[in-house]
Amino acid sequence: MTGTKIFSHAGEGAWTPTPDGNRRRVLLTTDELMMVEFAFDKGGVGALHSHPHVQASYVAEGRFEVTIDGRSEILDAGSSFIVPSNLVHGVKALEAGRLVDSFTPHRADFLG
Template identity: 30%
Template sequence: MIDILRKKEVLSLVDSIEYELNGIVRKRLVNNEHMAMVLFSFDEGQVLAPHSAPGDALVIALDGRAIVSIDNEEFNIEKCESIVLPAGSLHSVKAVEKYKMLIIISK
């Protein structure tokens, strides 16, 4: 269930999460046995440390630009672009400028 967002209402995901000075903000939309959906905002220069996920994950860039590292290979991603993180891969995110993303993780 998606309980944190209003139902039957057009919304802007990019406006559903704010930036925090020198920080990373997480807003969990869904977390169940099948999937997780999390909104993130990064202030410029902030880094999400290398980690892995149990299932494939789809990253959807909502605003700004970032470098996504997957198993030591770097990819530039910007607003309206997406990339799939393979299950078990070691990945990280570094905001080149203020950056917002939605990540959908299959479990």
């Protein structure tokens, strides 16, 4: 693991605007796994999309309407969800909030 960052401290990493108007920052990454923090203003939308990566998400703050494969639920801080490979999914922030997402394998498109 020489050279691989294995710890991340609060506030580290630069925020990058997302195409749908939110912000993200990569916290940690290896070839096999990536952890990314997303920040949403109230009403912010993570547009419906799919990708081959398996995604596990934790609601760190706020309240979100989460839609996965046509099924929607309201999730509060402390809740979590998982998105199997290639399922269409998205979120709407019902209040300002943050999600911490893990992806396997890592999202190379987030590193550019």
